[in-house]
Amino acid sequence: MMDGLKYLPGFLNPKAQEELVARLHDVVSAAPLFTPVMPRTGKAFSVRMTNIGPLGWVSDRTGYRYQANHPELGTPWPEFPESIMDLWNRVSDYAHPPEACLVNYYKGSAKMGLHQDRDEEDFAAPVVSISLGDTAIFRIGGVTRGGKTQSLKLESGDVLVMGGASRLCFHGIDRVLSGTSTLLKDGGRINLTLRRVTKPSFIGMTQLG
Ligand code: MD3
Numbered sequence: 431m432m433d434g435l436k437y438l439p440g441f442l443n444p445k446a447q448e449e450l451v452a453r454l455h456d457v458v459s460a461a462p463l464f465t466p467v468m469p470r471t472g473k474a475f476s477v478r479m480t481n482i483g484p485l486g487w488v489s490d491r492t493g494y495r496y497q498a499n500h501p502e503l504g505t506p507w508p509e510f511p512e513s514i515m516d517l518w519n520r521v522s523d524y525a526h527p528p529e530a531c532l533v534n535y536y537k538g539s540a541k542m543g544l545h546q547d548r549d550e551e552d553f554a555a556p557v558v559s560i561s562l563g564d565t566a567i568f569r570i571g572g573v574t575r576g577g578k579t580q581s582l583k584l585e586s587g588d589v590l591v592m593g594g595a596s597r598l599c600f601h602g603i604d605r606v607l608s609g610t611s612t613l614l615k616d617g618g619r620i621n622l623t624l625r626r627v628t629k630p631s632f633i634g635m636t637q638l639g
């Protein structure tokens with residue numbers, strides 16, 4: 431396996447998955463899923479999204495960015511549930527909290543093309559991914575586009591930690607296998623990605639971020 435990539439199949443047991451889905455219902459009630467569009471072209475993503483935490487990732491005709499507010503409501507994103515912070519602390523091997531949790535919802539034929547995650551300032555922090563619901567065919571390549579890729583099935587409860595060299599690898603979701611999980615009442619798949627966005631700052635011996 432690639433340097434810095436940690437694959438933790440079944441990290442969340444079924445009870446923990448149910449508990450997390452309940453928290454996500456609260457999140458989506460406060461910050462409804464939105465449909466991002468591609469910069470310049472305005473072409474819609476097939477994945478719908480929302481965010482948790484001080485910052486959230488959005489994409490519109492003007493570009494990709496992190497911002498503190500929901501793009502349609504203008505309200506701050508919901509706070510991190512304790513269970514998500516606990517998971518970050520158990521798996522990230524990183525001394526500072528995440529600032530964003532992007533919630534991706536895949537319904538039907540939704541997919542995500544090969545891309546790199548490079549809108550963050552701090553590539554020293556890993557990205558932590560949690561899969562819930564139907565199984566996805568995940569594809570990961572190297573740090574340059576057009577190289578060899580490998581594919582991996584991501585099942586409900588699986589966690590991936592992308593640190594080290596894997597942090598800047600190309601990756602995407604080819605498709606979701608409908609009917610492979612009963613976790614979500616309406617089917618489909620949710621993926622959470624926990625991200626550190628800004629570089630941590632220190633003043634004296636007091637850690638401020
Ligand atoms: C490898 N999400 O939100 S998670 C994304 O399943 C994203 O929704 C996919 O790619 C999803 O940006 C894949 C696994 C993942 C996430 C981030 C990575 C793999 C990664 C960053 C670097 C390398």
Ligand code: FE
Pocket residue numbers: 545546547601
């Ligand atoms: Fe990504």
